[in-house]
Amino acid sequence: MILSQPRxxxxxxxxxxxxxxxxxxxxxxxxxxxxxxxxxxxxPNFSVSQVPNTPSCPQAYSELQTLSPSERQCVExxxxxxxxxxxVLRAMKKKGENIEQILDYLFVHGQLCEKGFDPLLVEEALxxxxxxxxxxxxxxxLMSKFKEMGxxxxxxxxxxxxxNNDQDNALEDLMARAGAS
Numbered sequence: 001m002i003l004s005q006p007r008x009x010x011x012x013x014x015x016x017x018x019x020x021x022x023x024x025x026x027x028x029x030x031x032x033x034x035x036x037x038x039x040x041x042x043x044p045n046f047s048v049s050q051v052p053n054t055p056s057c058p059q060a061y062s063e064l065q066t067l068s069p070s071e072r073q074c075v076e077x078x079x080x081x082x083x084x085x086x087x088v089l090r091a092m093k094k095k096g097e098n099i100e101q102i103l104d105y106l107f108v109h110g111q112l113c114e115k116g117f118d119p120l121l122v123e124e125a126l127x128x129x130x131x132x133x134x135x136x137x138x139x140x141x142l143m144s145k146f147k148e149m150g151x152x153x154x155x156x157x158x159x160x161x162x163x164n165n166d167q168d169n170a171l172e173d174l175m176a177r178a179g180a181s
Contacts, residue, residue: 138165
């Protein structure tokens, strides 16, 4: 997308502006440039047919078909913001149809994954400590550490919950469980 200085002319209808800012016109033909907030925008060279409008995963597609119209609308709204169907569907299962909560969940999930945490562990942490970023980070660090030591995720989650993320007590409990089996 190339931005250039404003040109004299009339502002196009809002639908065309939004579509052009996404790289296509509402009817699917390429536009050479469109004015957006006082600047002329030249979209990238791709047509609407190149933008996927269905989930890439067959399971997500079948899940999408079982949703109510309002749930489908919620999913489409968030997907149109750039998130993959699979992630949006997972977030919606956890947060309901509240778009703000879905976006918060997806944002935090993405941030933690970017820090190098395993996506499955991030989901566990978000589920268990959704109100405390400090507890979530502590949980993720301990989960990762104990996982590297070879303990089972189910056991790690259980002892961390039982001992409120206390590393020493959790480790002692994990070692006792490992010795008993």
